[in-house]
Ligand SMILES: Nc1ncnc2c1ncn2[C@@H]1O[C@H](COP(=O)(O)OP(=O)(O)OP(=O)(O)O)[C@@H](O)[C@H]1O
């Protein structure tokens with residue numbers, strides 16, 4: 001039996017007894033992930049041969065999964081000898097396993113491989129689609145099996161909220177709301193973040209820290225539903241990839257972030273957001289990031305806004321590597337205006353996020369026709385906009401220069417230098 005002694009925060013104690021459904025929702029840093037990671041270890045030690053799946057809607061890589069957290073917990077609890085850590089799974093006592101998967105990689109057929117699972121833990125369950133929830137619930141059917149959910153709510157209509165918080169939760173469900181102040185191990189670093197949001201980001205504070213639904217910004221040019229609908233788990237064959245950069249003006253504490261977003265154009269003529277490598281830091285920091293994203297994605301071009309630094313942007317990048325295909329663009333109009341044609345493509349379902357990009361999406365939700373309503377500057381959005389203006393410019397403005405002026409005018413906010 002268990003030789004584990006894990007202290008549990010009082011807020012999660014109701015979840016220690018058996019139940020078909022266990023749900024923990026709330027704000028950032030409330031200890032949800034840590035609690036469930038510990039509960040997984042305890043389950044595996046107490047039930048030899050247990051099969052656990054840690055699942056999320058989209059899992060682009062194992063690095064996004066709870067694997068690392070569970071491994072660290074096992075080491076810290078001194079029980080790592082009972083487990084075997086493989087590349088994509090963790091072997092558990094008695095020949096069981098903890099698997100890490102994305103629901104979007106499953107079909108109605110493949111999901112059957114999970115029928116022997118004793119615990120399914122859905123992390124970041126706010127992103128779970130209706131289809132995934134419908135597939136998962138009847139699949140987890142082993143005697144005494146449980147479904148666990150942890151999430152930070154975004155909309156009341158998200159399937160996990162509709163299931164557990166609509167007033168009619170399924171029978172045998174335990175639902176708790178956890179907040180940072182319920183977490184006895186709430187770290188100082190997060191406390192500083194929280195205070196900063198309280199001061200500088202009051203309109204989103206409730207959502208981030210109190211588990212409130214995401215506030216909708218009036219007149220926002222992107223909607224959460226649209227992004228959700230278009231989201232995919234993997235990109236198709238890509239014709240062109242750009243690393244788009246909105247460089248920070250200043251560096252040091254309190255400096256803006258440099259938006260670094262990798263965008264692709266598929267052979268299907270659709271756009272894909274592939275990666276967000278945005279970073280706060282000195283020019284050599286962001287420049288190295290840009291070059292490493294360029295290498296990683298084998299990108300064709302680096303597109304960078306030059307408004308603030310002019311040729312400095314090129315020099316900074318070329319200090320990292322002498323020869324790079326850098327295109328500097330001058331953004332002549334207001335951010336919001338510049339974003340409109342790209343938002344229109346999103347509205348037509350022509351752009352997909354490959355996986356989740358929480359910080360980028362959060363900025364998108366606060367972009368209105370009047371300007372950006374969030375704190376600071378929407379650097380990630382700017383980079384995304386530059387990326388797709390570049391990719392779709394080539395699509396909509398065919399060479400030679402006899403291109404139809406009307407079509408060009410659509411993208412008139414963009415003046416690239418080539
Ligand atoms: N049981 C625990 N033992 C040690 N530290 C913990 C524990 N629970 C939480 N913490 C600390 O609190 C922090 C926040 O916890 P956790 O990441 O589990 O919160 P969360 O609710 O999943 O937050 P988020 O919404 O940001 O994912 C952790 O990074 C860790 O520092």
Ligand SMILES: [Mg+2]
Pocket residue numbers: 032033034
């Ligand atoms: Mg978490």
